[in-house]
Amino acid sequence: EVQLVESGGGLVQPGGSLRLSCAASGFTFSNYWMHWVRQAPGKGLVWVSRINIDGSGTIYADSVQGRFSISRDNAKSTLFLHMNSLRVEDTAVYYCATLASIDYWGQGIVVTVSS
Amino acid sequence: QAVVTQEPSLTVSPGGTVTLTCGSSTGAVTSGHYPYWLQQRPGQAPRTLIYDTSNKYSWTPARFSGSLLGGKAALTLSGAQPEDEAEYYCLLSYSDTRRVFGGGTKLTVL
Numbered sequence: 001e002v003q004l005v006e007s008g009g010g011l012v013q014p015g016g017s018l019r020l021s022c023a024a025s026g027f028t029f030s031n032y033w034m035h036w037v038r039q040a041p042g043k044g045l046v047w048v049s050r051i052n053i054d055g056s057g058t059i060y061a062d063s064v065q066g067r068f069s070i071s072r073d074n075a076k077s078t079l080f081l082h083m084n085s086l087r088v089e090d091t092a093v094y095y096c097a098t099l100a101s102i103d104y105w106g107q108g109i110v111v112t113v114s115s
Numbered sequence: 116q117a118v119v120t121q122e123p124s125l126t127v128s129p130g131g132t133v134t135l136t137c138g139s140s141t142g143a144v145t146s147g148h149y150p151y152w153l154q155q156r157p158g159q160a161p162r163t164l165i166y167d168t169s170n171k172y173s174w175t176p177a178r179f180s181g182s183l184l185g186g187k188a189a190l191t192l193s194g195a196q197p198e199d200e201a202e203y204y205c206l207l208s209y210s211d212t213r214r215v216f217g218g219g220t221k222l223t224v225l
Contacts, residue, residue, distance in 0.1 A: 095161070099206070103162065103166070105161060106160070
């Protein structure tokens with residue numbers, strides 16, 4: 001069974017940091033580019049970041065450029081999102097996803113940025 | 116960063132046909148934008164229905180189809196069912212490999 005399981009979310013103060021993880025199983029993780037997508041409460045989906053198969057290529061939405069960093073550990077089939085200088089507007093459910101000819105999504109993890 | 120536009124809301128009668136569209140602020144949407152269409156029901160994670168303009172997944176109901184129409188990507192639902200009531204998002208890929216979601220279309224089956 002294919003699974004993407006996010007972890008690492010929670011409540012953090014503005015200016016703080018968090019590291020999200022996405023553990024993959026049931027498919028060959030190292031064969032796929034991976035993405036992070038977020039959704040603020042009551043709002044639409046927003047693409048956040050993408051990493052290529054070996055981690056050598058990354059790209060970010062303007063809204064998180066310079067504050068977030070995506071990485072992966074193919075040996076552990078795990079995707080990461082390092083989030084620094086968090087803002088109230090980063091509050092959202094964060095999903096990891098393949099966004100490819102195979103379509104796998106995690107269940108989402110809540111990140112709340114509030115004082 | 117490009118802006119992707121969708122109809123905020125549409126209504127279709129049960130059994131009817133409706134077309135949702137997806138435009139780009141940079142110009143015409145082409146196959147090179149690799150349009151995706153995703154469905155999200157309340158309280159659930161999204162799932163993709165269509166990838167690369169018109170390709171379906173094994174779980175995509177046959178009544179959904181994707182195309183390019185008049186410079187936009189389009190998702191056509193033929194024979195709407197009550198369970199099709201959901202939010203639909205398009206996703207476009209740009210030359211720098213960034214992706215951008217549209218704002219979503221709330222589809223009501225009524």
